[in-house]
Amino acid sequence: MTDLSSLTPSQTRALSQLRDLTNGGDDEVAMGVLVSVDWDVQRAAEMIFDGHVGAGNSGGRRYEEFDVDDSEQGLLRPREPSTSVLSLITYPLHLISSLVRFIFNFLRIPFPYIPFLSLNFYRRASGRTTVRRGGGIARWIRELEEETGAVCAGSSGIVDATGVQVDASVDASAEAGPSTLTSRHTGSGSNKLLPPFQLGTYDSILRLCQSSFRIGCIVLVSAEHDSTADFKNTTLTNNEFVQILVDNNIVCWGGDIHDKEAYEASLKLGATTYPFVAFIGMQPGRNFTSSSGSTTTTASQSTPALTVLSRHFGGSACTSSALGMHLRETLLPRVKPYLDRTRTHREAVERERMIERELREAQDRAFEETKRRDKERMLKKMEEEKAELQKKRAEEDIQRMESERLERQRVEALEQAEERDRWRTWFRQALPAEPGVNETIRIAIRMPDGRRLMRRFDANTDTLDTLYAFVDTELVSTSVSSSLLPSPSYTFNTLHALLSSHLSKPNEWWGFTLLSAYPRQLVPWAPDTLLGGIKALSGGQLVVEMASSRVIGNGKNTNGKGKGKAQEEDEYETESSDED
Structure with missing residues (x-):
């Protein structure tokens, strides 16, 4: 007779829940099932309803025995959330331990295993695992690709229900078979491939192996070990080894222990x-006895548990040939058949449950359809209101951005105009005096407003800079820029650097062009060009034409047509003819 008084309150509550789900039954059998599944009521109920309890040893499958490291069988399950008074007490210790471990990792010092500091009774509530794209595992994979010049096989674009990024082209429930390795970075041009490492936490990888009945390959390295670089460049990039992992749909995960x-x-x-x-995978449970301690239940034997299948330490044991031979000759022939059978059975059970669920849903289909249509109408109305609000906000943003753009253009135009006036002031100060009659060129210049200017230039010293500066000072009256002082750094060399580095067309900066009267020929500005060497100036007659794209004054465009129009549109103030 089972002694119920020896059970803890949580165990008593679990036994009561299982008794309610099964409408009574033998308490000793129920306790045996609960003990085999660590008092998990849901798993115990599934075992009873699926018919695994009481089937007897004769009805179970026999598995071929081989050397499997099952010392941690059942201990690899992802941590479940737990809350207790002890969690609150040890929470400060957890914070101190995390801080010390962070400092050691930051200084790249191996953190020794101290049981007291490793206590962690505080665990966060369960929830969907968030893949940290910029975290330690992602950074390690990126550094591994850069170090080896290879890329991970497969594609890691989809996050599954366990929180792990998986290959979009591989179905977790599909049987593995021959495949062609493809790079997850298209267009990289690399022929070397790495195992299809997946992002996620270690616990999420365990959940993926547990839920999909796939073999897991855990790779851990340390940058401080001498054989790490050779292991990365020879073993992890070996095409034959990577091909085995991809063909058999093995879940790969790795990292550096400094993370x-x-x-x-x-x-x-x-x-x-x-x-x-290390290779991990689901295997039949072993040596889980009932509460009486005298017999081993068949249900517990057939319950699969996540197991460490093999461990490989050091560079000599982790070569591509050793790992490939271990996979081909030992692990895959003996582990994969069980995983395939278990997966097939699970899929059959899931299909049966899906059929039953579809039959139940068909009974309420009419009601759900009406509910769905009402919900769609409500959502459509909400979406229309939301779209209208977004449209209104977008129009306001466009108007605001346009106003800001126009204001910026206005300010820039004013700043350019002030800068231009400072140059004109400097031109008036820097222009040399009109030379005598020897070795001079006498040039008549017709301005856009109809004025005709005459000036002599030294053919051996004056350049196009002097000619253009003289015309520029005559376009605007002295009063416009008299209050703007030029910068001490203004020189003709500074002007050359400005026009050659910032403007593709110097005439746009000057705002005008010079042309010979007959024959009509353009006299473009060029730095350090002596006037005596320009053939177009031999006639001594020049015409000033305003550039249509020139922006001056308050930002208006100039076209240089007619005296009145030039003063009205170009905002130029010309000097009177009696100043010639």
Whole structure:
């Protein structure tokens, strides 16, 4: 007779819940099932309803025995959330431990395993695992690709229900078979491939292996070990080894123990020498006895548990040939058949449940359809209101941006006009005096407003800078820029640098062009060009034409047509003819 008084309150509550789900039954059998599944009521109920309890040893499958490291069988399950008074008491210790471990990892000092500091009774509430794209595992994969010049096989574009990024082209429930390795970075041009490492936490990888009945390959390295570089460049980039992993749909995960997630995984897997490779997978449960301690239940034997299948320590044991031979000759022939059978059975059970669920849903289809249409009408109305609000906000943003753009253009135009006036002031100060009659060129210049200017230039010293500066000072009256002082750094060399580095067309900066009267020929500005060497000036007659794109004054465009129009549109103030 079972002694119910020896059970804890939580165990008594679990036994009561299972009794309610099964409408009574033998308490001793129920306790045996609960003990085999660590008092998980849901798993115990599934075992009873699926018919695994009481089937007898004769009805179970026999598995071929082989050397499997099952010392941690059942201990690899992802941590479940727990809350208790002890969690609140040990929470400060958890914070101190995390801070010390962070400092050690930042200084790249191996953190020793101290049981007291590793206590962690506080665990966060369960929820969907968030993939940290910029975290330690993602950074390690990126550095591994840069170091080896290879890319990970497969594509990591989809996050599954466990929170792991998986290959979009591989179905977790599909049977593995021959495949062609493809790069997850298209267009990289690299022929070397790495195992299809997946993003996510160590616990999420365990959940993926547990839910999909796939073999997991855990790779842990340490940058401080001498054999790590050779392991990365020879073993992890070996095409034959990578092909085996991809063909058999093996879940690959890895990291450097200097990262927190990889370090915690090394503690759980008992890694002591690096590089370290471990293979994990679901295997039949072993040696789980009932509460009486006298018999082993068939249900517990047939319940699969996540198991460490093999561990490989050091560079000599982690070569591509050794790992490939282990996979081909030992692990895959003996583990894969069980995983395939279990997966097939699970899929059959899921299909049956899906059929039953579809039959139940068909009974309420009419009601759900009406409910769906009402919901769609309500959502459509909400979406229309939301779209209208977004449209209104977008129009306001466009208007605001346009106003800001126009204001910026206005300010820039004013700043350019002030800068231009400072140059004109400097031109008036820097223009040389009109030379005598010897070795001079006498040039008549017709301005856009109809004025005709005459001036002599030294053919051997004056350049196009002098000619253009003289015309520029005559376009605007002295009063416009008299209050603007030029910068001490203004020189003709500074002007050359300004026009050659910032403007593709110097005439746009000057705002005008010079042409010979007959024959009509353009006299473009060019730095350090003597006037005596320009053939177009031999006639001594020049015409000033305003550039249509020139922006001056208050930002208006000039076209240089007619005296009145030039003063009205170009905002130029010309000097009177009696100043000639």
